[in-house]
Amino acid sequence: MVAPPIDALALSRRALRVVIALNLLAGAFILALLLASFAAPDWVMRALGITPVPGDSVRAIGARLIMGLGLVAVPVVHYVLTRLRTIVESVRIGDPFVVANSARLTEIAWGVLGLELLHVAIGAVGTSLASAGVPLRIGLELSVTRWLAVLLLFVLARVFEQGALMRADLEGTV
Amino acid sequence: MAILVKLDDLLHERRMTLTELSEQVGITLANLSVLxxxxxxxxxxxxxxAICAALDCQPGDLLAYVPETNTRRRSA
Incomplete structure (x- = not known):
């Protein structure tokens, strides 16, 4: 018996819906943690594995900075994912090769670039905190693959734009 | 468009319908209608x-260049 083919498109749509919800949930969690870091700083620091030292505000400020940067990442991720969802939706409708989708791909590329820069900033703060004797596992790890992905997205957006223009040219050809 | 398609005239001269031409040349009726x-x-x-073969004509019989101003005057 032949197994039915997996509908990758439907699967992607469902996965995107879940990831969008998870991102918003993560945002709510980080916001709650950030607010709690002001209301009960010692408790939050201990929960993060950082031993609070009386009179040392650098660690708390560093941790809050990481949370703040994490919060900034949430709308950026949402921006990227919702645009990706629109592209997937256009594939479902059967009309993905349009200039609007190349613009969306460019927006995704800018979004991913922004996320990479945020990643670098969070890594820098994490590294400086970890050097102060805090067991944080947020390091400044630069990944060639992720930067290549950003480059690839920009190139793909341009290729898509050219393809969409060529397709528009063919429309009306008898 | 300054290019005039005289398919209607050619079909009329040959007493042929667009549907018949579509069947002969293998181009959809919708596409021929667009043309x-x-x-x-x-x-x-x-x-x-395919159209020239079916209608026994030259490409020049099918297409004509009519400058925009003349076209506007015609349609007015």
Whole structure:
């Protein structure tokens, strides 16, 4: 018996819906943690594995900075994912090769670039905190693959734009 | 568009319908209709060849260049 083919498109749509919800949930969690870091700083620091030292505000400020940067990442991720969802939706409708989708791909590329820069900033703060004797596992790890992905997205957006223009040219050809 | 498609006239001269032409040349009725009404943006050589073969005519019999001002005056 032949197994039915997996509908990758439907699967992607469902996965995107879940990831969008998870991102918003993560945002709510980080916001709650950030607010709690002001209301009960010692408790939050201990929960993060950082031993609070009386009179040392650098660690708390560093941790809050990481949370703040994490919060900034949430709308950026949402921006990227919702645009990706629109592209997937256009594939479902059967009309993905349009200039609007190349613009969306460019927006995704800018979004991913922004996320990479945020990643670098969070890594820098994490590294400086970890050097102060805090067991944080947020390091400044630069990944060639992720930067290549950003480059690839920009190139793909341009290729898509050219393809969409060529397709528009063919429309009306008898 | 300054290019005029005279498919209607040729069909009339040959007492042929668009449906019959569509069956002969293997081009959809919708596409031939786009061509006939002057809404086409481009014509493939293969399409031109098939229509000329079916209607026994030259590409020049099918297409004409009419400057925009004349076209406007005509349609007015």
């Amino acid at each position: 006939k009404t002057g809404k086409a943006r481009a014509v493939r050589f293969s399409t031109l060849e």
